[in-house]
Amino acid sequence: MTRIAVFVSGGGTNLQALIDARRRGELSGGELSLVIASSAKAYALTRAAENGIPSAVVNRKECRAVGEGEFDRRLCALLEEYRIDLVVLAGYLSILSENVTRRYSGRILNIHPALIPSFCGPGFYGLHVHEAALARGVKVTGATVHFVNEVCDGGPILLQKAVLVEDGDTPETLQRRVMEQAEWELLPKAVGLYCAGRITLTDGTARVLPEE
Numbered sequence: 001m002t003r004i005a006v007f008v009s010g011g012g013t014n015l016q017a018l019i020d021a022r023r024r025g026e027l028s029g030g031e032l033s034l035v036i037a038s039s040a041k042a043y044a045l046t047r048a049a050e051n052g053i054p055s056a057v058v059n060r061k062e063c064r065a066v067g068e069g070e071f072d073r074r075l076c077a078l079l080e081e082y083r084i085d086l087v088v089l090a091g092y093l094s095i096l097s098e099n100v101t102r103r104y105s106g107r108i109l110n111i112h113p114a115l116i117p118s119f120c121g122p123g124f125y126g127l128h129v130h131e132a133a134l135a136r137g138v139k140v141t142g143a144t145v146h147f148v149n150e151v152c153d154g155g156p157i158l159l160q161k162a163v164l165v166e167d168g169d170t171p172e173t174l175q176r177r178v179m180e181q182a183e184w185e186l187l188p189k190a191v192g193l194y195c196a197g198r199i200t201l202t203d204g205t206a207r208v209l210p211e212e
């Protein structure tokens with residue numbers, strides 16, 4: 001059984017999608033074993049509590065006050081304590097250091113609210129992604145689930161889904177549609193495939209194996 005830690009920073013709608021998929025038996029035996037929030041204010045912590053999932057807050061600013069490397073140390077200590085196999089970044093806004101991405105190489109998934117390589121990399125998070133898509137005038141955007149490596153939004157792409165941009169869209173309406181039509185479907189699907197052992201990662205390319 002795959003023990004999963006979900007990293008969150010905000011409302012936790014992607015965490016909720018994972019919780020709902022787990023309840024429907026769609027995570028192929030994966031267990032949501034821990035939620036780690038970058039801020040105590042994250043409503044995602046309420047969702048974790050309501051669903052009996054242990055949680056912790058690891059805040060970069062608080063860790064910096066303790067000393068260099070404290071953030072990584074606390075994250076890794078929690079991941080070991082809860083015997084985590086897979087890390088899922090779900091609306092998580094902190095950037096993981098190489099210490100963490102190398103230690104969990106091939107075992108960290110992220111959901112990005114655009115079709116990578118469009119509108120990704122440093123500064124492209126939350127509404128900024130959709131503001132950039134609307135400013136560029138794209139007619140199609142979407143979401144991407146990818147493995148996390150040391151390059152921001154640069155790891156091997158696993159799943160993508162396109163979403164139409166509609167006339168009159170604001171960043172908020174577009175964000176909502178991308179969440180509803182892409183993010184909340186792709187992330188549970190990717191986690192379920194991973195837990196079912198149906199993902200291969202070779203030479204930087206992620207592939208989904210056919211169902212036996």
Ligand code: GRF
Binds near residue numbers: 008009011092183
């Ligand atoms: C949203 O912008 C979503 O598109 C992105 O992270 C932000 C918050 O997501 N993935 P969540 O509601 O906290 O899961």
